[in-house]
Amino acid sequence: MEPLEKDFLEILSQYNAMLHKICRLYRDHAEDREDLFQEIVFQLWKSYPDYKGDSKVSTWMYRIALNTALASFRKKTTTINYRTQLPDFAEESPSDEAAIRQERLFAVVKVLNDSEKALIALYFEELSYQQIAEITGINENYVGVKLNRIKTKIKTLLNK
Template sequence: MDKQAFLAIITQHQGMLYKLCRLYRDTPEDREDLFQEMIYQLWKSFPSFKGNAKISTWIYRIALNTALASFRKKHLPVTYTDTFPEIAQPDHGDNEQQELFFTALKQLSDAEKAIITLYLEDMSYQEIAGIIGIEENYVGVKLNRIKNKIKSLLNL
């Protein structure tokens, strides 16, 4: 396995992973644990990536499944700090507006979180449909409903 290629891919797509961690965990410590679990699961699966899908699609599927599985287990995942010390979460300097937005996102269902996260990653309706497993034209309908729900939650 090519560790350098893996680290380059993770570095390129770490923003998506951080967003998922923020949606599924409340504390910085829990987010870090989830991030590390995602990295571990991606590393374990990396040799089986065949290139049939875009790398971002593959990463998202594994990361989302990891977030949902660990969320349902109701316990913190094992940490893997010694495995990938080269990957460090940057300090994003959260502001109040971001906090309000993420608080609203956390109130969405798991399916809604998944769709809006992909949308925020600038994925096309076709890509979102392929990852989520719904029809492409239904993605737009779902996104409009999710956006309206977020506006309502934010009292806009």
Template sequence: MNKELENNFVELLEKHQNIIHKVCRLYTDNYDAHNDLFQEITIQLWKAYPKFRGDSKFSTWMYRVGLNTAITLYRKSKRRVTTQDFEGVEFKIKADEYDDTEEQQLKTLYKAIHKLNDIEKALVFLYLEDKDYREISETLGISEVNARVKMNRIKTKLKTLLNP
């Protein structure tokens, strides 16, 4: 693959990396697993990139590949991004935005979401991304009506998980 393609890809990925982080946050619950899944999604995106024709938005194309990797292709591997890779890098904690209560609420929410199955997590992801049910049904390969029904059930399930 030529250098220009690689540069374009890296530039786009750097800009839109939050999408992958968001997928990883729903599907993993620890630092190593997050990085491992991030890397696998990046590899899958890079492999598929030459076929990306730009008729859909890069971010849309990205979350589809990201979700497919998390639900279907990802296999926990021995290959881990070691913590050494992150040595000397400062974490961007913005003190002024830090809110303990909100942080706590989100932690509890993520804990509840981690108890959902892979497909339910995918629906949650797409819902949070504000995708309409047509797009959700196309991404997962289920009917629009059933996607809506399932989403309502997930919301109820989450409520039960949060208020047992």
């Protein structure tokens, strides 16, 4: 195995969970998520030789992953009515309440617009506002404002 390939695979394994989380936000079905994951890895591999280390590896990966997810998401965009798209979890047994809450949260996040989805994905990764600003290219204060609005929107959608 060549050093470039070895380094890339090490980085990929380190951020594997983050990439899968992004795929989950932008795709409903396991097959679609796997396709998106493969496309993100392909885009990362293509651009890896050009990565100069000017930013953190995580910043570089987030940018490519989110841009790939957004680009492929736009190709499959359909009109979404959140009132009819949110799954009904009332019939689920309370045995795994945390999993049900998590699934409901992901269902709500999927109805957010592209920029909101990207910001909340970075927030879910527990990045600081400064890190999110660096990745997205928007002002740190504006990140805080946008995230507060998104959280309010999510709470509203969860209560419907």
